Amino acid sequence: MTDSASKKPDLLNGDIRRTLTQMTVPVLFGMITLMSFNLVDTFFISMLGTAELAAVSFTFPVTFTVISLAIGLSIGTSAVIARAVGAGQHQDAKADGLAALWLSAYLVALLSVVGYFSIDPLFRLLGAKADTLPFIHQYMEIWFLGAVFLITPMIGNAVLRASGDTKTPSILMACAGLLNAILDPILIFGWGPVPAMGVAGASLASLISWLLGFGLILHLLMYKRQLIERGHQSWQEFSRISRKILHIGLPAAGANMLTPLAMAVLTAVMASYGAEAVAAFGVGARLESIASLVVLALSMTLPPFISQNLGACAYQRIDLAYRTCIRFILQWQFAVYLLLCVTAPWLAAVFTSDPQVARYICYFxxxxxxxxxxxxxxxxxxxxxxALHMPLSALQLSVVRLFVFYVPFAWVGGQIGGVIGVFVGCLLGNCCTSLVARFWFKHKVAQLQG
Known part of the structure; x- marks a missing residue:
């Protein structure tokens, strides 16, 4: 065991609050770093012109679909491996990790081949015009060719998190993001002997950073940490493990894709109140992603803790960890709310000079x-x-939240109170869903405890 491995948090015996804090802080750092580098990426592309920026914006739904599949597979991978580790089945965990890497590579390669040869019809369907299609080709041809090198590090990071190591994935994310940010201006605008490549340069910079992450994660998993086997299992074993991962991964990917669908419906609702309302809602959505960073970080670190303790049948630790996180996040987000309330007029002024848009942003x-x-x-x-290997419950909760409460309440609220009514409806939707979620989880844990 390496020094780094020996310093990993003890998910089965360590103090719950200290263990979760030790796991979450590095993830939060990695997310903030990666978000900053993504903003740099968007900034350099915007300097090319409106058509180029619009072309890259058109790629988001397509790339998000592939990434959603990878996120689902990483959730399935983490749940399966962490449960095996918690049960002391370390050889099974190594086999699961290898199968997860091959499974993700096969699925993403298949999607990429289909996508590569469908660029024109696919993006015309999304509304791309003749002036943006050439730039879309420049960006997506490279993206599809290199997508496997993006997805493999995501699955590899899930293997590390399942073993309790959240620090290394954060460092890898930060390194890849930094390399991308350095290469962007060089490849986009040219430097010395390097020609200016425009949008293609932005995509190539991403691919090179993915290759770095790909090489580092495979070396780490196979040789330094020895967390996965090498080579390829028999197809019989590979199929058996793949079914376990897909059992959790496919519903998780589906749930992940529901959020942008619901946001698209809400954007259409806001559009009925004018461009100002849409602009304010867009700004609010960006602020929400920043204000919820701690929640998102915990959503990546709590599952390995739960899955390992599920493997060890430590159900009381699972319930206590869940309740500890919920109590903390309610207090933390209320403090964030107070800060946002005080700074609302200033934040609105940062994003717009239109008084109506600023007013809607403040209401949001x-x-x-x-x-x-x-x-x-x-x-x-x-x-x-x-993490409890109940993927259908997770998917059902997502459906209930978005399409039973959140979107319908927003629409009804809009009919009653306009833009403010939409916002109040969203708030009430979250209130109702949280009650359902809390009692649902309590019931499931009680079933496990028998």
Missing amino acids: IWILPLGYGLQGLIILTNSSFN
Whole structure:
């Protein structure tokens, strides 16, 4: 065992609060770093012109679909491996990790081949025009060719998190993001003997950073940590393990894809109140992603803890860890809400000079973030269901949240109170779903305890 491995948190015996803090802080650091580098990436592309920026914007739904599959597979991978580790079945965990890497490579390669030869019809369907299609080709041809090198590190990081190591994945994410940010201006605008490649340069910079992550993660997993086997299992064993991963991974990927679908419906609802309302909602959505970073970090670190303790049949630790996280996130998000309330007019002024848009942004900030703690409860419950190998419960909770409460309540609220009514409806939707989620999880844990 290496020094790094020996310093990993003890998920089965360590103090719960200290262990989760030790796991979550590195993930939070990695997410903030990666988000910063992504903003740099968007900034350099925007300097090329409106058509180029629009072309890359068109790629988001397609790339998000592939990434959603990878996120689902990583959730399945983490749940399966962490349970095996918790049960002391370390050889099984190594076999599971190898199968997960091959499974993700096969599925993403298949999607990439289909996508590569469908660029024109696919993006015309999304609304791309003749002036943006050449730039889309430049970006997506490279992206599809290298997608496997993006997905493999994501699955490899899931293997590391399943073993309790969240620090190394964060460092790898930060290194890949930094390399991408350095290469972007060089490859996009040219430097010395390197020609200016425009949009293709941005995609190539991403591919090179993925290759770095790909090489580092395979070396780490196979040789330094020896967390996965080498080579390829028999097809019989590979199929058996793949079914375990897909049992959790496919519903998780589906649940992940529901969120942008619901946001698209809500955007259409906001559009009925004018461009100002849409602009304000877009700004609010960006603020929400930043305000919820701690929730998202916990949603990546709580599942390995739960799955390992599931393997060890330590159900009381699972319940206590869940309740500890919920209590913390309710307090944390309320503090974030107070901060947002005080700074709302200033934040609105940063994003717009239009008084109507600024007014809507303030309404958004004063209403929706009041429910971010409850939204955090829902997100953590969803990820906990996946960790407990209950993927259909996680998927059902996502459907209930978005299409039974959140979107319908927003629409009804809009009919009653306009834009403010939409925001209040979203808040009430989170309130109702959080009650369902809390009692649902309590019931499932009670069933496990028998």
